[in-house]
Amino acid sequence: MVGVVERTDPEGWRIVDELYPSLCRFAAVVAPWDVEAEDLLHDALVDVLRKRRLSDLDHPAAYLRKVLVNLAAGHSRRRAAWKRAVVRLGSSGDHHDEPGYPSDMAELERLPPRQRAVLYLAEVEGYRFDEIAGMLDCSEAAARKGASRARKRLRVELAAEGLR
């Protein structure tokens, strides 16, 4: 079966091989803590390859990053209701411990996937905001705002962490 797929778009698999390391790292940044980066990348590739060949895309890396962010956001939304219920009930006295994250990464985990993506692309991979906007299908201003809000939020949370 692998052969059947590969014959349909060998150039696509060459692209996968080439992009794999960077996309896997990107997936690790945007994925919820309990979702494996490679699982998210698998889902993204399946989603894209069902619709088109990678070799038909002008910017396959950017397209796949966009899909990864959307999938990660979907995971986050599915957890949102439950998480909020637990948090709110905990704050109202019906305390119950939420599964914890490693303490030094908890602040990052609280950011929406898209904001983590913007920060990573800007801070680590060094992309300009107009390039990031193209990758994440948003305006340059929205990308800048997202990064600004994320940094501000991290500053507040890290400061609070320092006080605890």
Add this chain to the structure above:
Amino acid sequence: MNDLKQMLEERARRGDATGSDQLRQRVALTLAAGKSTGPAHEPGHRLSGPLVALAAAVVALVAIGSVALIFRTTGSPVAEQPPPISTSAVEGPVILSGVFGLESIGGSTWAWTGEEIWRYSEGDWSLYSAAPPPPSQWPSDLAYDGDTLWVLVDTGADDPPDGYTGVYFLDGNDWRLLEGNDWHRPTEGLGRVAADPDTGVLWLSSGKDLFRWDGAEMTNVGLPPEWEGSAIWVMDIGVTADGAVEVLGLNVYNPLGIGDPSGGGGLARYDDETGTWEIVAPPSGDSPIPLGGMPLGGMPVLTADGDLWGALPDLTEGWMPGDPLSGARLARYMSTTGEWTVYDAWLPDFDFAVIAAGDDSLWIAQGHGGKEATGEMVGIVGFDGETWTTYLEGTPATDPVDNITVASDGTIWYVRSDQLHQLERGTP
């Protein structure tokens, strides 16, 4: 670790891997097992053809046979059940792509993408709104009173301006945010919306509150006094044919109310005329538990018209959330009669299920996060009041169902990989 770049790099290292061979193989297997690798569907959110093209074959109906005994009582031991009837079905063509949500309310079925809302009514899908629901996020729930479509938007963010939870309504071609004059819109926990088609009143739940919007004033009618001080959280709301508001509450820490029989939650009815609450107790006195075995991974289903489907576990066996449901009995509360029906029927053991209920049927499919991790094959099962039937058995576990719903004409629609399909059913 207070350095942002270091934190991001640390996080990215989780994705460091040695090679892409294994991933390539997984992707190829998923594609080959799930669908043809022929011409792909172009991105975009449009109907792909007339519904008559859904003549995909339903083949090889293999009846293994099971007829459940239905009784209207409680406490009887559960007989060992034969397996459900199995069918092999071929997935029909994609009706709509990029679908993130699917729900049947107000006599119509609604499907929404990140940009559009589509409506299925009288046998056809049509574009209802091409304006992206603000703030360009995906709706998490809809309500329709026959005139106005209300959209609950949940960004998943905790606070504005990154995003917030709010209710919008379509005013002409524009979406407007509902702002109550004396209502402090919660930025978290606003979970479900329901509309009364007779009065136009909109009901909104926020976990620990129930809000009433009559078009001029927003009031908080609270929750049943019996639930005060508990960890019961509102999971769903519905409006019955007689105008009562039904609220499904679930104790998120203690869904069975273990050690606290009144604290497990369940179903409550609010009479809008008298402003009073009534707890709808199941026949056994036990709270109905999630149908999928996990809280929120298949919780009891409250239909749009107020019927409730849930499972009644045998508590003597010490059932806990996450345990298999094979010992639990399926139960249904009918709002029109106020009666419970307990089915002595096999209950499928799904975790993280997605569930839909129609007038006389219940549908369960394996959702994300459960058996896909184990590689087990999953499908869609339907219960018609007597018999369970398995459809799409053998669909890849890596491609679970995102959503399923029953249209008012009985058509089953489901979403997988963001693509909307009609479930082709044969005659077992």
